[in-house]
Amino acid sequence: MSKVILITGASTGIGRATAEYLTQAGYRVYGTSRHPFKEIVAFQTLILDVNDEVSVQSAVSQLLQRESRIDILINNAGLGIIGALEEVPEAMIQRVFDTNVWGLLRVCRAVLPAMRHQGEGxxxxxxxxxxxxxxxxxxxxxxxxxxxxxxTETLNIELKSFGIRACSVLPGDVRTNINETRLVAVNQNGSPYRHSVEDMNTKVNAEVSNAAEPIYIAKAIEKIIMTSSPKTHYVVGPFLQRASLWLKRFLPSRVFEYLLRENYGMK
Ligand SMILES: NC(=O)c1ccc[n+]([C@@H]2O[C@H](COP(=O)([O-])OP(=O)(O)OC[C@H]3O[C@@H](n4cnc5c(N)ncnc54)[C@H](OP(=O)(O)O)[C@@H]3O)[C@@H](O)[C@H]2O)c1
Known part of the structure; x- marks a missing residue:
């Protein structure tokens, strides 16, 4: 029996590439979006909004009705945001945390009873x-x-005795739709941050537009699935971005912060 995989945010970008790649590799993939898919895709689709408990429960129960199990959950749905900490509106902060953090946990909590029942996941x-x-x-x-x-680290410890593993994949820049959906908080009214925020948005847009295609994340995810004992974290990105983590670990923080400011052309 091929493994059953649920991937959130499979309409575009990393989620879409992963859903297509894993389907081709023979897995039974269910990819989600908040809206019906307009085009025909290779994988099964479900409507799921990670911000909405009813929507999450409904998608998971539809999948379980069809397959009776969920072997792998890939929490991919996410939202970017740019803005100065002093100015980002509270509603935007809440939306990002509700999607990237609480949404992820909501989907975990919906699938965990099935995974515990299976004794693996x-x-x-x-x-x-x-x-x-x-x-x-x-x-x-x-x-x-x-x-x-x-x-992820907590889940991994709490779930081990149920036979369930958790890990995180940490991409560097990837060429996806994230530039179009990113929230940008620019205060037009005499803000001291306005030009810096606009500059940063332009730089990040350029980095993402020139980055590698999402297939390389899909391939990394498949390798994790194939591993009998996955690590807790996988950093997957271009050499310089991976190297920045080493620099952060070994350089004094003042030096690392100086390098970040230089990298982004900040005074
Ligand atoms: N691109 C990068 O450079 C990069 C780097 C590091 C990490 N990441 C992470 O990779 C993940 C995928 O991002 P991406 O770059 O592939 O961006 P993307 O192309 O914008 O895809 C984001 C996906 O998330 C879904 N989504 C957004 N809000 C949702 C919600 N409330 N409920 C359910 N689904 C929702 C979208 O689906 P619908 O709009 O169809 O519902 C879409 O399929 C994100 O977690 C992101 O933070 C991206």
């Missing part, structure tokens, strides 16, 4: 290299992805 949470450092004007995003790592 794997949860793969999509975090980000940005979750390992407080990036300028991306502090809310960094914090939400740092939370994903901590939740």
């Amino acid at each position: 794997l949860i793969i949470n999509v975090g980000s290299i940005a979750g390992r450092m407080g990036l300028p004007f991306r502090g809310i995003y960094s914090a939400s992805k740092a939370a994903v790592e901590m939740l």
Whole structure:
């Protein structure tokens, strides 16, 4: 029997590439979106909004009715945000945390009874290299992805005795739709941050547009699925972005922060 996989946020980007790749590899994949898929896709689809408990429960129970099991959950749905910490509106902060953190936990909680009943399961949470450092004007995003790592570590310990493993995948930049959906908090009324935030948005958009295609994350995820004993965290990204984590670990924080400011052309 091929394994049954649920992937949130499979309409575009990393989720879509992973859903297609794993379907081709022979898995029974259910990919989700908040809206009906307009085009025909290779995998099974479900409507799921991670912000809505009823929607999450309904999608998971539809899947269980069809398959009677969920072997792997890939929590991929997520939202980017740019803005100065002093100015980002509370509603935007709540939306990002509700999607990237609480939404992820909501889906975990919906699938865990089935996984515990099966006595096995794997949860793969999509975090980000940005979750390992407080990036300028991306502090809310960094914090939400740092939370994903901590939740993953706790899940892994709490679930071990039920035969369930949790791990996180931390991509660097990937060319996806995230530039179009990212929330940008720019205060137009005499804000001291306005130009810096706009500059950062332009730089991040360019980094993402020039980044590698999401298939390389899909391939990394398949390798994790094939591993008999997965690690808790996998950093998957270009050399320089992976190297930045080593620099952060070994350099004094003042030096690392100086390098970040230089990298982003900040005074
Ligand atoms: N691209 C990068 O450079 C990068 C780097 C590191 C980490 N990541 C992470 O990778 C994940 C995928 O992002 P992506 O780059 O592939 O972006 P994307 O192309 O914008 O895809 C985001 C996906 O999340 C779904 N989504 C958003 N809000 C949702 C909600 N409330 N409920 C359910 N689904 C929701 C969207 O589906 P619908 O709109 O169809 O519902 C979409 O399929 C995110 O967690 C992101 O933070 C991305």
